[in-house]
Amino acid sequence: MASFNSPSHSASTPPVRSVSTLSRFERNRERALELFASKGFGQVSLRELAAHLELTAGALYHHCSSKEDLLFEFIEEHYEGLLALLARRVQGTPPLEVVRNLTASLLRLYQRRPLHFQLAMSEARCLGPAHQQRIGELRDRFQQCLLQQFGIGPDIDPALRQSTGQAIAHLLEQMPTWMNHSSLPETERLALLENLTLGAISQLLSHIENRHPLQSRGFRRAAILRKPA
Template sequence: MPPVNAALRCANFEERRDRAMALFAEKGFGQVSMRELAAHVGLTAGSLYHHFPSKQDLLYDLIEEFYEELQATLDQGRRALARGTPVLPCLIAAHWQLHAERPLQFRLAERDFCCLSAAQQTRLGALRERYQTGLLRLVAPQSRLTGEALAATGHVLATLLNQLPGMLRERALSEAEGLALMESLVQGGIERTLG
């Protein structure tokens, strides 16, 4: 019987995190008080502090998870490379899928990153840079760019992969149309910049 209780606690915790994420995404992190957050997730304020020492810690946890998921998209690209299949379509499809599964985390990571402490921003910045560097190694391993130009290219490429799915879904494109357009836009940029 204990595993069921543990599983239930875990499910409740995930559900509460999802509710918190939805509230942050809807209102903006800075506009949500701990009292409002606690009520929204079905806890007392004191009980919420038991799970998360602060609102910032909760936001950090949500954004950190997002960067871990982005890192996992690179694993899919590596597997495609090992199979000898084109990497870019695989990465685009993985980002499209991740955006479909976690649109609120994309919004939080972009809009509310500035609400975190300097130390939290530094830790997440390192995760973001690791992701961007890995992305470039997969997509353009022979690039002639170096230094800041290469880092800026990685940032722009990651931004395209992370924002295009939301923009294209707003246009009511089918998945096939969206993926094809993303591939065309990203491939064109890569060929002109890194080719």
């Protein structure tokens, strides 16, 4: 594991350091993210990675034991960022507002970290078993938090609940990339993505309601299907 600790790896906010006090690895770390995203993790040699970071291979080993450790950190940061969004959600928020808030928050996160999204979707398969397990745990936490947001409790059939969590998580993780090349103004793009997401999640919840009526848990599907005039 690399010795560099980003803010997402620490429960407390680290002290702000000036650029001049950062190591070369810390200053250039994001270049590795760009290299993995542009060439594909498997196509990047350790020697090329070190050169891209303006380091020798030996100096790179001082900060991380392998290029896989660095890829793992980027993907771990991605899921910790997603979990941080859900941690800010207020319990009891109407489902329609949950979708609106999540759509806007995910787009903002994607605008800050587009390459993190790309690596998580395309390169996570390159991780070894131990790293895969850790990412799997974070992904499961993300799915469980989403299920809680939409009032889908543990009394649902376990297989259906798990599949629903996976579907919603995958939908929301992919959503920010849907209109990468759209020429729409930002407000219109957000509105379109919100409606697309709303429709997809509504259908998922409708399917669950048909199998397990949700009204007894204080959740009405109409609340998410109907937008105020």
